[in-house]
Amino acid sequence: MENRMEISLLMDHYGVLLTEKQRSIMSMYYDMDLSLSEIAENQDTSRQAIHDLIKRCIRILEDYEGKLSLMRSSQESERTKERIMMVLGESCLKDDNTLLQEIRGLLGEI
Amino acid sequence: MENRMEISLLMDHYGVLLTEKQRSIMSMYYDMDLSLSEIAENQDTSRQAIHDLIKRCIRILEDYEGKLSLMRSSQESERTKERIMMVLGESCLKDDNTLLQEIRGLLGEI
Incomplete structure (x- = not known):
């Protein structure tokens, strides 16, 4: 899902603006390299729900970068x-x- | 309402994260130095509504600074x-x- 390096940098700058749950799932996917299915099982939800949450987080992070340009x-x-x-x-x-x-x-x- | 210099700095860092209306009213109060009553008249609303909006904006700005510490x-x-x-x-x-x-x-x- 998108460029892992860029998302990792976005998380460094704006991760604190996500909720604790969003941060935790982003960390499982991008830092701990768990699969969507593994995270879904861990969170007792569907693979699709995790996929959607990660996509939404990426949009939030990109929106902040669009406004604050901290990464650039x-x-x-x-x-x-x-x-x-x-x-x-x-x-x-x-x-x-x-x-x-x-x-x-x-x-x-x- | 609070320290004008500090709020001006917070606006420099996080103003883009407010809505256009919030930014506009913050600018009228802190940059153009209009009174609450003048802004209320300009916006066709009550003095109290403007007061509350400005207080809410300050809380939003301070919340961002608490998380991102860009000003510090x-x-x-x-x-x-x-x-x-x-x-x-x-x-x-x-x-x-x-x-x-x-x-x-x-x-x-x-």
Whole structure:
């Protein structure tokens, strides 16, 4: 169901906005890699109900990304951080690994 | 009604998650500084209805911040960016204003 990597990233950004039950089922399917049938059995419901719930969650996550763009912004930020490290790595700091590591660490906090 | 600066920041982060009507009324009250009575007249409703709508919007915005912490993260990121600029400003780059400005510009994109 859709791109697992992208949905995993969407869950990282917006998973907290789902209900506990929705999060739990998304985790069973995408993190624990259980099949729809296994989740259905575990939840005492039908395979179709789990399928529909997962599709609905994906729509909710995509709707949030459409409005807040946290995933896209985060990916752009990572590229900008790499660009900063590249610029510094070509400056007079290029042999100062201690300071470059400090800057990388600080960028990691952003 | 509550801290105007904080609500303005919450609107910057989560305003897109409100309905168009909610956004519009929040903007009239917090950006355009109209009174509850003026907004009520404009919307052909009661002052109390506008008051309740604004209170509800604030709860929605605070609920999102409670879950996503975008405002808090953004404030922490700004402090970290300043820390990076301080570290670089004390390094061998301290007199290289062109490069420091380039880094500041890149940090501004994050």
